[in-house]
Amino acid sequence: MLLPQFPHFKVINLIFEPINKRMIQDLIKAKIASALHALYQIETSGEKVVIEATTADFEGEFTFVTFPYLKLSRKSPEQTANDIGNYLLTNLPELENFEVVKGFLNLSIKQSFWLNFIQEHANTPNFGFATPNSKEPILVEYSSPNTNKPLHLGHVRNNLLGFSVSEILKANGHLVYTCNLVNDRGIHICKSMYAWMKFGNGETPESTKIKGDHLVGKYYVIFDQVYKKEIEELRSNGMSEEDAAKKAPSIVAAQEMLVKWEANDEEVVGIWKMMNVWVYAGFEITYQKMGVNFNQFYYESNTYLLGKEIVKEGLDKKVFFTKDNGSVWIDLTEEGLDQKLVLRGDGTSVYITQDLGTAEMKYEQFHCNRSIYVVGNEQEYHFKVLQQIALKLDKPYAAGIYHLSYGMVELPHGKMKSREGTVVDADELIAEMENTAEETTKALGKMEGESEENLKTLYHTIGMGALKYFLLKVDPKKKMMFNPEDSIDFQGNTGPFIQYTYARIRSILRNAGEVPNIFNLEAISLSKVEKELLLKLYQYPLIIQEASRDLSPGVICNYVYELAKNYSLFYHDHTILKEQNLDQKNLRLNICKMTAGIIKSAFSLLGIHVPEKM
RNA sequence: GGUCUCUUAGCUCAGCUGGAUAGAGCAACGGUUUUCUAAACCGUAGGUCGAAGGUUCGAGUCCUUCAGGGACUACCA
Structure with a gap:
């Protein structure tokens, strides 16, 4: 049987506005490094300097901790912080002022910096995304279902993780291929x-x-x-x-x-x-x-015989050895593992043989040096063995094998077992989420007069939003608890809350009509809440990078939740459409616009849609 | 037995490469709507970060030991 043909990709080369400007953080770090040099002759570089977000109770956006440098500065924490603060004040034009609390140097950035930022980026499409396909290609394998039973909640976690991680990697500039190895035999x-x-x-x-x-x-x-x-x-x-x-x-x-x-x-x-x-x-x-x-798609019925060539190769290279009954093994005791079987005595393949073959095949097809396997943590041992074998065989893809090992979804009574029927079925769960979305929507009564079709889409959007967010906000590595008794929330730190935030913004923007991107910087004063919101917006590119580095959709969830919360506060405290000062009003509308854009963008990385109304 | 992993509020979870008084949501109690969507916002209460040592200016975060969960350790996939 021939393998399905690899489809042609439509590589769309959109022109994205690159974020070629250095982040303000890097600028601050570099200036602190030169301050340390100028004041205390400390040799360091901006990359080594650490600054962090200022804790909410203090003035400022960024904080530099002086303690690690005291031995070299030979001054008190306060004195050191003051020295550096004063140096920055004359050498860093973006700095408004600073405040010293004990050894902490808190820096406040000029509001003009934030205003310039929003003016420049409120309309930037795909703000925060790296240039597409600018980084190495990565193959992501996920889902990998068995064909003897329907999908359950554990599979849902796998699928959503695989999808989301792929989207995050794309956003960070990687060319990503996804595949699904179906266990059909x-x-x-x-x-x-x-x-x-x-x-x-x-x-x-x-x-x-x-x-x-x-x-x-x-x-x-x-x-x-x-x-x-x-x-x-x-x-x-x-x-x-x-x-x-x-x-x-x-x-x-x-x-x-x-x-x-x-x-x-x-x-x-x-x-x-x-x-x-x-x-x-x-x-x-x-x-x-x-x-x-x-x-x-790959099918095990096609791939299960692959890998025997590799066994031969391994025997030739003396990586494998044969036992008396003809079975082939690898000794991984030095690597802290055991002796592992790679071919049965009767010459038939085992799981690892097949996976070696499949890895080879995938490499030939996609030429990815990095390959991510989204598979449950019960297979950690298997993937350690797989990688060790590939390394010993000097495979080009060996170092890039990465097992994205996620924790099980547990029920209050223990593990899900399909054969015992103690599972949360995927289809039933999805239907239930849609029903809850429908009930809640009807109870609130804001959607009267909408067409049946729009409503159906909305219930699906909200229901899946709740489910996806629920599963993705937990760190993939950790096991998670799901109690079918209490249904997934629609309030608080949930998908629907963030969707709701989006819908509210859209409502304002519909009423606002055209939103001019120009405002007189002099006529505006930024509130603390506005500044915090702008800072959050500013951080989005970093969040994408972090989520990509950690392969963690949870990073995006946490970020977009905080963003929505910040926005809600802003919305609560400030009038927008009725603001008399036109420059201020325009600024706020631009903040709305950009917040909506990032919510939509971040949610797309999670595979969650956003409704225009709800 | 061995390897890996987890333990943070009643429940479910955050806490970036060690930094300021450990944060959210849910559940509980109280408040906010003639004004841009109240699926929202604000407040109260809730903690010996499993335990004990150690490293240091500083530990939920790093190291060691212990306790308790879980996974793996098949000529199954």
Whole structure:
């Protein structure tokens, strides 16, 4: 079977306004470095100087901590801070004034700096994004579903993470390819197939009106029930648990099916194909609802035999060794791992063999030296082994293998298990989120008169916004708790709150009409709240870089939440449309505009849409 | 047994490469709407950052030990 062809990419070369100006932070750091040199003959560079955001209770935007330099300055913390502050005052035109508290030097930037910034960037498209495709290409593999059951909440986390991380990397200038390695073969599928053949009575998605992946999943659960019953019976006849687990008729039958499948048995392959088609049709719907997509699909039924060439290569290079029964191993004890099998005694592949083959294939296709695998943390060991083998084989992509290991989604009662039916189903959850969005919207009654179609879109936007934000705001590395009893919030630190902030801004901008970008800087005085909001807007490019570096959508979530909160405060404290001072009014409208733009932009990095009204 | 990882308010989570008095949201209680969308805003209450040592001007953050969770450690994928 041929692999699906790699589609042609539309590489759109939009002209983005580059952020070629240095950030004010870098400027301050450089000046502090020269201050340290001029005042105390300390040799350092701007990159080594650390400044941080000023804590809310103090005046200023940026803070320099003098303590690390006291031994060299040989002066008191206050004196040192004052010296540097005075130096900056004459050498840094952007500095308005400074304040010294103990050893902390707090710097206040001139309001003209912030006004120039908003004037310059309120209309910059894709503000904060790096030039597209200006950085090395990266391949992101995610989703990787099994075809024997529908997707559950854990998969949703995987998909949203994979999608969002890809978008973040793109925003940071990388060329990103996404792929999905579908696990469409193996004993688990045979289990569903066996149960369907035995108990299915020819049921199909059409005849039952059940979504294909759910129908196949139903038989996976039935298999497990039958299997467990069989084990119990065998045990009551005196068989050990271990033997019973191996000799139960249903598992034996499933294994036989797998053998037949590998032997290309017509009947088994026919059923396999049919059931896979059901599942794919179901997945397609769920993927669409989640808004994820891939440049390339791989199927294990195509790739599971790959990797044997690499085993040969490894044997030639003496990276692998053979045991008496012919099985091939690698010794990773020096790396703190174990001896790992790479090829069975009978010459068949194991998981790692296949993954090595797939890695090679992906490299040939995409030529990415960096490759990110979005896979649960239970496979950390596997990916350590994979990378070690690739390193020992001197593969060009070896160093760039990165396992984005995310934590499980846990329920109050423990882990989700598909075969036991203790899962939060993806489709059900999405439907529930949409329902909640509908109920809330109707209760508030602001959307009366909207068309049925618009409303449906809105419920989906809000429901998915809540779900996505909920899953993405937690650090990917950490496991997270989901309690189905208390539903996902729509208030506070949530997707809908931020969407709401956006909708409010849009409402103002609709009423405002044309927003002139010119205002007389002299006629304006910035409030503390406005300054904080401008500072937040200013930080967005850095946030994208940080999120990209850490591969963490959570960074974006935290940022955009703070931005929305800052805006809400601003909105609450300031009149905008009725402001008499026209320059002030224009400034505020520009702040609104830019805030809306960044909310929309940041949310797009999370795969969340924003409504014009809600 | 070994390796990795986690433990912050009643609950769910932030806390950037060590910096000022540890922050949000939810839940609880109280307040704000004749004015641009109240899915909002403000306030009150809630903490020995799992425990103990150590490193230093300074530790939720780094190191060590311990306790308690979780994952992995298959000729399964």
